[in-house]
Amino acid sequence: xxxxxxxxxxxxxxxxxxxxxxxxxSVKWLSFPYLVWMIGFIxxxxxxxxxxxxxxxxxxxxxxxxxxxxxxxxxxxxxxxxELSIVSTIICLLLAYPLAxxxxxxxxxxxxxIVLIIILPMWMNFLLRTIAWQNIxxxxxxxxxxxxxxxxxxxxxxxxxxxxxLGMVYxxxxxxxxxxxxxxxxxxxxxxxxxxxLGANTSQTFLKIILPLxxxxxxSGITMVFxxxxxxxxxxxxxxxxxxxxIGNVIEQQFRLGNWxxxxxxxxxxxxxxxxxxxxxxxxxxGSEGSNLW
Amino acid sequence: MTDNKLINLMNITKSFGxxxxxxxxxxxxxxxxxxxxxxxxxxxxTTTLRIIGGFETPNKGQVIFEGKDITKLPPNERQLNTxxxxxxxxxxxxxxxxxxxxxxxxxxxxxxIQDKIKYALKLVNLDxxxxxxxxxxxxxxxxRIAIARAxxxxxxxxxxxxxxxxxxxxxxxxxxxxLIRLKNELGITFVYVTHDQEEALTMSDTIVVMNQGYIQQxxxxxxxxxxxxxxxxxxxxxxxxxxxxIMVEDKLVTILGANFPCVDxxxxxxxxxxxxxxxxxxxxxxxxxxxxTGRVTSLLFKGVHYEMEVMANGREWLVHSTDLSPVxxxxxxxxxxxxxxxxxxxxxxxEQAAEIAQ
Numbered sequence: 001x002x003x004x005x006x007x008x009x010x011x012x013x014x015x016x017x018x019x020x021x022x023x024x025x026s027v028k029w030l031s032f033p034y035l036v037w038m039i040g041f042i043x044x045x046x047x048x049x050x051x052x053x054x055x056x057x058x059x060x061x062x063x064x065x066x067x068x069x070x071x072x073x074x075x076x077x078x079x080x081x082x083e084l085s086i087v088s089t090i091i092c093l094l095l096a097y098p099l100a101x102x103x104x105x106x107x108x109x110x111x112x113x114i115v116l117i118i119i120l121p122m123w124m125n126f127l128l129r130t131i132a133w134q135n136i137x138x139x140x141x142x143x144x145x146x147x148x149x150x151x152x153x154x155x156x157x158x159x160x161x162x163x164x165x166l167g168m169v170y171x172x173x174x175x176x177x178x179x180x181x182x183x184x185x186x187x188x189x190x191x192x193x194x195x196x197x198l199g200a201n202t203s204q205t206f207l208k209i210i211l212p213l214x215x216x217x218x219x220s221g222i223t224m225v226f227x228x229x230x231x232x233x234x235x236x237x238x239x240x241x242x243x244x245x246x247i248g249n250v251i252e253q254q255f256r257l258g259n260w261x262x263x264x265x266x267x268x269x270x271x272x273x274x275x276x277x278x279x280x281x282x283x284x285x286x287g288s289e290g291s292n293l294w
Numbered sequence: 295m296t297d298n299k300l301i302n303l304m305n306i307t308k309s310f311g312x313x314x315x316x317x318x319x320x321x322x323x324x325x326x327x328x329x330x331x332x333x334x335x336x337x338x339x340t341t342t343l344r345i346i347g348g349f350e351t352p353n354k355g356q357v358i359f360e361g362k363d364i365t366k367l368p369p370n371e372r373q374l375n376t377x378x379x380x381x382x383x384x385x386x387x388x389x390x391x392x393x394x395x396x397x398x399x400x401x402x403x404x405x406x407i408q409d410k411i412k413y414a415l416k417l418v419n420l421d422x423x424x425x426x427x428x429x430x431x432x433x434x435x436x437x438r439i440a441i442a443r444a445x446x447x448x449x450x451x452x453x454x455x456x457x458x459x460x461x462x463x464x465x466x467x468x469x470x471x472x473l474i475r476l477k478n479e480l481g482i483t484f485v486y487v488t489h490d491q492e493e494a495l496t497m498s499d500t501i502v503v504m505n506q507g508y509i510q511q512x513x514x515x516x517x518x519x520x521x522x523x524x525x526x527x528x529x530x531x532x533x534x535x536x537x538x539x540i541m542v543e544d545k546l547v548t549i550l551g552a553n554f555p556c557v558d559x560x561x562x563x564x565x566x567x568x569x570x571x572x573x574x575x576x577x578x579x580x581x582x583x584x585x586x587t588g589r590v591t592s593l594l595f596k597g598v599h600y601e602m603e604v605m606a607n608g609r610e611w612l613v614h615s616t617d618l619s620p621v622x623x624x625x626x627x628x629x630x631x632x633x634x635x636x637x638x639x640x641x642x643x644x645e646q647a648a649e650i651a652q
Contacts, residue, residue, distance in 0.1 A: 190382040193349050196369040197376045198396035198447065208395075212386045 052264035065265020074250055074266065081246040082273070084161055085229035088168035089176075092225045093218070095169070096176035100217075101210075103177075104184040111185065118174050118181075130167055130238045137163050137239065159241035167235040168225075175224035183217030184210070219284050227274055299358075300325045300483055301346060301451065306355035308341055315341050316352070316507045323451075328477055328484040330494040333504035334530070339487045340455055342504075346485060347376050347453050360450075370399075375444035376453040380460070381436045383428040389415075389439055390424035396447040414442040417476065434465045438472075445476070451483045458493065470496050491531045495519065503527050519572075524637050528570040535576075535612055539569040541636060550607035552586045556634040568637045573614040575633035578604070584626020590619050 056062040068074055103114050121129065136142045137158040144154040157163050187210065195205045233248030240246075247270060254263035301323040308316040316338045323329050331339035344350040345357060348369035357365045364372055375396070384392050390411050397407045415421050418438035428436060437457055444452060454473075458466045474497055477484050488494055494501050495515040503510040503518060503526075511523045522528035525536050539549040544559035549569055561567055581587040588606025595601075599614045606627055619625050 188380065188382060190378045190380060191384065193347075193369065194376070194378060194382040194384075194443075195395070196349075197347060197374075198443070199370045199399040200395075201370055204399060209384060 049264045049267055052260045053268040054265075055261055057259070057261050065262050066269055068262055068265055069269045073245070074247070077245050077250045078247040078270070078273075080161070080244070081230055081248065084164055084168065084246070085226055088165050088172070088229050089222055089226045091165065091169050092173050092176040093222065096173060096180055096221060097214075097218070100177055100181040100184055103181055114181070115178065118177050121170075122174055126171060127234065127238075129171060130235055133163070133167050133170065134158065134238050137166070158239065159243055161240070161244065163239040164236050164244060164246075167239045168229045168232070171235065172225040172228060175228075176221035179220035179224065180214060180217040183214045187213050215284055219281050223278065223281060226277065230274065231270065298325050299323070300360060301485075302356075302358040303342070303346070304356045304358065306342070306345060306352045306357075308338075308345065308350065308352045314507060316345075319355070319507070319509065321502060321509065321512075323483060323485060325450075325483055326481060328474070328486065328497055328499045330486045330488060330498040330501050331504060332488060332491060332494040332501050332530075333510075334489055336506075337504040338507040339489075339504050343376075343453050343455055343485060343487045346451075347374055348372050349376075373449055374451045374453055375447050375449040376455065377437075377440050377444050377457045379456045381428075381433075381440040383436055383439060383443070385428050387428075388424065389420075389426050389428065389431075392428065392439060393443045393446055395443065400447070410446050414446040417445070417479070418442045418472070433460055434469065437461065437469065441473075441476070445480060445482070449482065451485060454484065454486045456488050458488075458490075466493070473497060495531070503530065505530075521635055522570055522637065525568050525570075525639075528568075528635070528637065533573050533612055533614070535569075535571045535573065537569045537571070537609065538639075539567055541565045541567045545631070547634065547636060550586070550609055552607065554585060554629060554634055555631045556636060557631050558634075558636040561636055561638070566639055568639055570635040570637060571629055571633060573601070573612040574599070575629060576611065576613045576615075577628040577630075578602070578613060578615060578617070578619050578625040579628050581624050581626045584628050587624060587626050590621050590623050590625060593618060593621050 053065050054061055054063070056064060069078065106114075134141075138144075139154070139156065139158065141158070143157070147154055157166070191209065191213075192205060195209045200208065231248050233246065233252040236244055236246045236249055247266070251263050251266050251270070254260075254266065299322040303319060303321045306316050306319040306321075307314070319338070319342065321342070331342055333339050341350060345352050348364070348367060348371075352365065355365070356363050359372070359374075369376075384395065387395070393411050393414050394407045397410060402410075411424060412421075415423055418441055420435060420438055420442070423431070423435070423439070428439065431439065437460075440457070458469050461469060470493060473484070473486075486494075486497065495518075498515055500512060501515055501518050502512050505526050511518060511527045513521075518527060519531055522531065522534075528534045528536055537549055539547050541547050541558075541561040541564070542553070543563050544561075545556055547554050547556050547558075547567070547569060578584075578590075586606050588604040588611065590602050591605050591610065592603040593600060596614075599616050600618045602613045602615065602619060604611045604613055604625060604627065611627065
């Protein structure tokens with residue numbers, strides 16, 4: 001690599017002059033590509049959003065873009081998005097935790113096989129998965145066909161908040177199962193045995209030992225589900241129709257119409273919510289190694 | 295010592311999948327004994343301990359505790375406590391909370407718990423460590439906390455699964471003395487698992503030597519060392535010379551063609567047997583004074599003694615002595631009759647169950 005060559009030469013030169021060049025200098029060069037990526041695709045766009053957010057259409061500093069959140073339609077969209085994403089996260093947690101425990105206790109030797117079947121739905125495109133749910137839930141969709149066959153009344157789930165919650169849970173459940181599962185398998189079986197040995201029954205062992213030790217995984221999972229749910233617009237468009245508008249849809253609309261300023265303003269407000277939630281969540285991840293998704 | 299059987303394992307069979315780990319094992323443990331289950335990896339000693347603790351259920355057989363059948367009882371209902379090999383401390387709790395765990399489950403009062411924590415930490419020489427976190431402690435300290443956490447519940451029996459395995463030699467030796475002191479102070483029964491025969495010899499009242507799921511011999515450390523009952527025990531404990539020989543008649547054995555007087559009787563006439571002679575029991579003398587003669591082929595200084603190998607009558611003999619004989623010198627081998635241990639040859643690999651010798 002070009003950069004390595006340079007550092008080697010400069011090292012040789014420096015040592016000839018008697019200068020001490022720290023060894024870490026050559027290692028630091030390896031992070032160069034990622035730094036470029038980070039600056040180009042994360043930091044610069046972020047700065048741009050901040051700029052547009054605080055700038056009016058005609059130019060000049062303004063807070064009006066941010067204040068747009070006070071608009072009743074936008075408020076409704078934000079609150080609905082918060083409600084749906086919180087409900088989805090809770091449902092994911094209630095489904096994922098027992099599943100992770102069952103998988104942890106199973107006699108199946110292959111850890112990678114378990115991880116595979118959880119990730120399998122993710123192999124298919126996110127959009128297609130969501131459209132598939134549309135097919136299932138629509139008025140003449142698969143679900144209603146089955147109900148009709150069983151002589152049960154048809155249900156109208158499509159274009160309701162329920163459909164959106166279903167879509168969110170289905171799409172993001174693996175992101176809750178995996179971090180929790182990864183933390184659970186790392187708990188030494190003898191720690192559980194020690195708790196039992198000291199007199200704890202099954203529920204005491206769970207509440208006092210397993211649950212606290214699994215918290216980093218739970219926090220990781222909650223973050224991986226809540227944030228994409230809160231900001232989604234695809235799930236609400238496909239499963240909610242034009243009737244249900246989430247904050248994600250509002251922002252997407254603004255950008256589609258070319259209103260970069262208002263779009264950015266609303267994005268900034270949304271970012272504040274997310275940062276706020278992450279701060280609260282990080283209090284539960286008391287500096288332990290933090291289990292990431294993979 | 296009364297013949298009070300505190301724990302009685304009867305006809306215990308345990309398999310993992312296709313592997314039979316324990317086959318019809320019978321063992322009892324008396325009150326206030328320090329019993330060590332000793333054997334190589336895979337001999338079934340840890341499995342036996344876990345069956346006593348309730349972490350494994352035997353496929354066949356019963357575990358009797360104080361006369362009651364506890365085979366199906368889960369670990370949290372047994373009056374035993376365990377010290378695990380890797381300590382298994384609760385990393386999200388402070389040392390005090392770790393120690394108090396069992397007491398809180400038993401719903402003891404705050405005052406009682408506070409007292410007990412202080413007492414336990416004092417007992418293991420870690421006063422003042424209440425608010426530390428387990429990860430900030432060294433291996434030896436963690437081990438002592440694991441012991442404190444177990445004994446604070448005043449169990450009748452303490453189970454220890456190779457607790458000193460991960461410690462360095464000096465610390466291990468210190469901890470061995472600590473454990474003996476604890477046992478005497480607390481007066482509880484210790485069931486100890488290890489593959490280290492020195493540990494077993496140092497600490498135990500009774501050693502149970504195991505191999506491949508069978509008990510090879512049960513006895514005091516002295517008995518196990520000086521009077522091993524078969525080749526496995528002789529070989530596993532200490533260094534030894536094990537030589538196939540012929541028992542001519544009572545008190546006379548032929549080893550590699552030479553007649554050695556010994557003290558064992560009752561083996562029959564002209565019976566093939568195994569003979570065990572400990573290296574420290576061999577005297578190297580002038581060739582004309584020995585029963586057989588040989589040449590020294592190797593000499594090592596081991597600190598405590600010299601270790602020499604002597605080629606005599608077609609076999610390399612291991613000799614320990616504080617006197618050295620140089621390599622290449624001709625020597626005579628002499629063994630006191632009392633130091634020759636005669637053992638029956640095993641009939642088959644499976645014929646390993648020993649009688650309880652006490």
